[in-house]
Amino acid sequence: MASGHASVNYMGVVVMGYSLCVPSRAGDELAQEKLTQYRAMRDFDVTAEPAGGSPAASGGHCVVQRHRARRLHYDFRLEVDGVLASWAVPRGPSLDPAARQLAVHVEDHPLEYAGFEGVIPRGQYGGGDVIVWDRGTWTPAHTDDPAAAIAAGELHFDLVGEKLAGRFALIRRNRKDSSKEQWLLVHKNDEHARHGWTADDHPRSVLSGRTNDEVAAAPDALWQSGVPAAEAEVRLGQGSSWEPPTDDELAALDAMRRNGPWTVAGHDVKLTNLDKVLFPGRDGEPPVTKREIVRHYVTIAPLLLPYLAGRPVNLHRYPDGVERPGFWQQELPAGAPEWVTRWHDPEAGPDDADCRVVADSVPTLAWLANLGAVELHPWTGRLPEARRPTWALIDIDPGTRTSFDEILVLARLFRTALQHLGVEGGPKVTGQRGVQIWVPVRPGYTYADTRGWVEKVSRAVGATVPELVSWEWTKDRRGGRARLDYTQNIVYKTLVAPWSVRPRAGAPVSVPITWDELDDPDLAADRWTVRDVPARVREAGDPLAPLIGRAQELPAL
């Protein structure tokens, strides 16, 4: 049972540790029925289609999750008929036969939940943090119909976990029709019994070795209580699919005809019209096809995904090429494959997208590129705190008369200002005409905080070169001068991701640079295209990458 440790938590853990089987029809119906109460408590607005699981008349998997919600408790779960029969045990299961632990019978949970370790957002059902405290297998004793034994109020079973082992009994103490059935969880006095043993003396996760505090501080996953189990989990840490495609996978992409399924990282991505021209060429080069855009996004994935994972992403789509009008899309595109991670925004207003894409894998990047999502704009907030920025963004937005030399004057002034303030940030060229500076911030700031701070630095910089900068809101009153756009630091507004393509001839890319490169006479905002980026990456990597996730305090100004 001690084998199969996973260093990160994602749905694969469930597959590895809990062997989800294709359910039989009858088993699935039973599981559906048993999950009715789970769903009812979560206010579904989408038809639930839980994957169900293997009916296990003779036991199955078990998991104990240490869950800090309004109160700390241990969720003791046994796989029965394709769902997780569940009891909330405030003091935790014990190996001490003298301990008679209160266990409140709660609604069945879907099997998908068994491998979950992470956070449930505040305000949602069960809001708090969860670790997989123990897991293993169980077999019923004295019965081959555990569901009937549970209905009758007494279940004896043998358990083989990583912490727990031996014969346990669950015994109901009050009437069955009570809304919160109170049971007792006891351990028999067998060879696995340990006198004085308490759960709180063994507080770490069997998945990650982490405590609830550690998981709460840096969760690897989010559980959305309000949505069907199959799409409830959002991975926040690095998944298995951040690796670039293999040489064989890329060769298959190159060899594919116009259309076809492309298998990458274990998923089939439906690709269409791969030879369609999306961008005119520039400087006499051939035009850029959709195939090249797909190739760019999947090969840059190891550098791009750290900026996207765990965040909703706004899509700027040009399905008919960048010479035709594009459109912004915030809602999850129709026909999204089931493996695309999506986030249901519990705070969406009537005019906001309810469900958004979280781009966290190579297959998802390929799918988005196939949709003509040329530009990717991730939120600066990261789940679970989608409305708390993790970056303060400085946007040097050129006016119609602003030269790139003037953009560089402004960027160097920001460099000097940040140096004097002792604040780390990194520049990137936008791929069009401007330069942005990304400043990582610690968790907890509001958009008002980052916007106010960026405004103060921007006004100081702008005041030193008033002839270059306008503070007018409307473009036609700026006299062609640059704008230092601190107002981008607000929810729903986003800047283009590092390594995103821009909708211009030649398919230029927004590329992070070093501060010293501001002084490189060959620098241009659109210096690199999808065709140059591989060489650029081999040479320079991603100079901004070390700042991702840096918990930086912004000094008071």
Ligand SMILES: [Mn+2]
């Ligand atoms: Mn719980």
